[in-house]
Amino acid sequence: MLVRGGRIVDPRQRIDALRDLRVQGDRIVEIGEHLHAHPGEEIVEAAGWIVAPGFIDAHVHLREPGFEAKETLATGTAAAVRGGFSAVCAMPNTEPALDSSETLARVSFARPNRERGIRARIYPIAAMTRARAGQDLLDYATLLAAGAVAFSDDGSTIADARVMRDVLRALAPLDRVAIAHAEDATLKADGVMNEGVVSARLGVPGSPASAEESIVARDIILALEAQARLHVAHVSTARSLELVDWARARNGRVTCEVTPHHLLLTDEAFEELGAGAKVNPPLRSGDDARALREAVRRGAVDFFASDHAPHTAQEKSGDIARAAVGFSGLEVAVGAYARALPDLSALDFVALCSTRPAEILGLPGGSLAIGAPADLTMFSDHPWRVDSAKFASKGRATPFEGWELPRRIEATIVAGEIAFLADAPTDF
Numbered sequence: 001m002l003v004r005g006g007r008i009v010d011p012r013q014r015i016d017a018l019r020d021l022r023v024q025g026d027r028i029v030e031i032g033e034h035l036h037a038h039p040g041e042e043i044v045e046a047a048g049w050i051v052a053p054g055f056i057d058a059h060v061h062l063r064e065p066g067f068e069a070k071e072t073l074a075t076g077t078a079a080a081v082r083g084g085f086s087a088v089c090a091m092p093n094t095e096p097a098l099d100s101s102e103t104l105a106r107v108s109f110a111r112p113n114r115e116r117g118i119r120a121r122i123y124p125i126a127a128m129t130r131a132r133a134g135q136d137l138l139d140y141a142t143l144l145a146a147g148a149v150a151f152s153d154d155g156s157t158i159a160d161a162r163v164m165r166d167v168l169r170a171l172a173p174l175d176r177v178a179i180a181h182a183e184d185a186t187l188k189a190d191g192v193m194n195e196g197v198v199s200a201r202l203g204v205p206g207s208p209a210s211a212e213e214s215i216v217a218r219d220i221i222l223a224l225e226a227q228a229r230l231h232v233a234h235v236s237t238a239r240s241l242e243l244v245d246w247a248r249a250r251n252g253r254v255t256c257e258v259t260p261h262h263l264l265l266t267d268e269a270f271e272e273l274g275a276g277a278k279v280n281p282p283l284r285s286g287d288d289a290r291a292l293r294e295a296v297r298r299g300a301v302d303f304f305a306s307d308h309a310p311h312t313a314q315e316k317s318g319d320i321a322r323a324a325v326g327f328s329g330l331e332v333a334v335g336a337y338a339r340a341l342p343d344l345s346a347l348d349f350v351a352l353c354s355t356r357p358a359e360i361l362g363l364p365g366g367s368l369a370i371g372a373p374a375d376l377t378m379f380s381d382h383p384w385r386v387d388s389a390k391f392a393s394k395g396r397a398t399p400f401e402g403w404e405l406p407r408r409i410e411a412t413i414v415a416g417e418i419a420f421l422a423d424a425p426t427d428f
């Protein structure tokens with residue numbers, strides 16, 4: 001396959017230039033100016049597009065096994081490639097949880113699988129404790145051998161600090177990240193949104209920023225002590241960012257991610273969307289969202305992650321206390337990142353979507369080097385309007401319904417094959 005006339009952006013090699021790119025089999029084999037097509041070669045005309053290493057969403061809930069009404073590996077990876085992601089990391093809060101080699105093997109797909117309808121690479125994240133119950137440690141080396149790329153009890157926090165310390169000590173020699181979902185259940189209590197002036201005005205129970213920050217602080221201290229790698233998922237407050245900065249200043253091996261909704265939205269969204277604005281951690285204040293955007297600009301955030309959390313329409317409806325938590329993120333994430341941070345350079349944008357998650361999770365890809373996997377994400381700055389009825393995901397709940405987003409996925413190539421190709425711009 002010859003990708004012709006695109007703007008090649010590769011943060012790993014510091015390339016941002018008009019080049020042609022050739023793929024053979026499942027590898028990148030050549031980059032140059034004006035490459036000549038070989039007889040019978042498939043041509044992708046990429047003029048006007050940026051051609052980047054395949055985007056990786058390191059925080060995705062694919063819901064299989066156990067919650068196939070919400071999403072399956074097939075529908076989730078269809079959504080992934082439509083959203084520009086050639087690979088996703090699947091969180092372990094399934095039923096059963098991803099806490100055994102047998103269950104991990106069922107959801108581990110280092111390559112797409114046509115028969116199973118799996119269009120993107122799936123790298124599973126194993127649980128940190130048995131059944132994610134926060135008590136019993138697992139055999140992490142065995143889980144790594146079964147395909148796990150990291151460890152997390154995401155969706156829950158390990159309440160017992162001694163258990164978390166033991167997990168970090170056990171993971172330290174494996175050089176894989178422990179991914180923390182930071183939320184103190186006693187401070188959160190029955191909170192369904194950010195605790196602040198908006199929750200007070202609406203009379204809705206709030207979960208304070210300290211519910212997140214106190215656990216971020218605890219886990220950072222424990223990770224420094226254990227000399228373990230800690231990755232803080234979906235950072236949502238200004239002070240959580242300060243804590244990550246504090247750890248790095250002490251040579252802590254601490255990284256973090258931000259979501260599109262925490263970059264773009266605040267707790268004010270509850271006034272319009274009600275239960276439709278419910279997510280964990282909750283949408284925070286305007287000052288917090290501003291701090292997140294500023295942290296991305298100064299390089300203090302390691303990568304973007306959608307926290308794709310699909311639910312059925314029925315689960316997302318109903319009263320605010322009972323409605324399911326989270327948004328369908330894969331198909332809007334790239335456009336939303338661009339809307340939140342229109343001034344980021346192409347190199348920085350691609351690093352946050354591809355190169356950095358590959359490095360931190362230890363995944364193939366993240367580069368367009370000769371010999372690298374032929375995973376490509378091609379995008380343009382065509383505006384389009386979000387219409388969840390067109391999602392490939394079973395989850396249709398998005399706080400960005402009807403929004404105009406300034407960046408569009410044009411094509412996604414996975415392992416040398418076209419997994420998604422947008423039509424002519426009909427959406428706008």
Ligand SMILES: [Zn+2]
Nearest residue numbers: 154155181233
């Ligand atoms: Zn989480």
